[in-house]
Amino acid sequence: MKVFTNAENLRQALMAQKDKKTIGFVPTMGALHKGHLSLVSQALSENDCAVVSIFVNPTQFDNAGDLKKYPRTLDKDVALLKTLQGTVYVFAPTANELYNNAIVSRHFNYGPIAKEMEGKHRDGHFDGVGTVVSLLLKAVNPNKAYFGQKDFQQLQIVKKLVELEKLSVKIIGCPIVREENGVAMSSRNKRLTKSQFEAATVISKTLKEVKDNFEKMSIPQLNALAKQRFKDNKHIELEYFEIANEATLKTVQRKRKGNKYRGFVAAFAGEVRLIDNMHL
Structure with a gap:
């Protein structure tokens, strides 16, 4: 396995075999877990090699404390990737290397999808995401790139x-991978206490309950049900629960035939922010 910190060296290595091989790309912020490995495994199954970026992107954090506390475990991440069968390249640049010493976000006009949910609660977040993903895609120049559906809005x-x-x-969207207790796998889970981790099951359980009752209850009733479940949990503080149209991500108050819907949750376990979603 080769680890690159320089974009030009990575490009040269990939160009040397580009004519013969297809490249699958998995962008990550490190602290890898089984969810990440499922993305890399799919990339390897559909391409001749995979590139995994490990980079904690400063421009997509609206909370400086969250950025500082985000887990950084490069050596463990590389060791974990070595357990996979196939050719994997790791790209782990510094912020100055990737941003060419200008660590600022570009502005993107994504349209209405950027103004819903995370767009309402994390100012500038999607500009930071777009900036880093653009830089990474141009550095790697992959045939396919793989993103988990846990960040469903980010995928869109x-x-x-x-x-x-x-x-x-x-761009390939891949299914959410969950812990045995149903909590969506996330690098942030490593910051949870044992009691917080168990309490966080309220997120997936609530989404599942909403899914099970989606045909029987109105959306206002489902919203009330979800909010009550979080009121009953003393360890997890709800930031938002929304039911949205999957295509537009627009929050809805009424179901219409022919549309697909998804439930979205953002919540806090202490200082740790968790997100999840489920097709309804």
């Missing part, structure tokens, strides 16, 4: 980014 943003930037890469 990335698809829009590729359209805006006219990049020749196919």
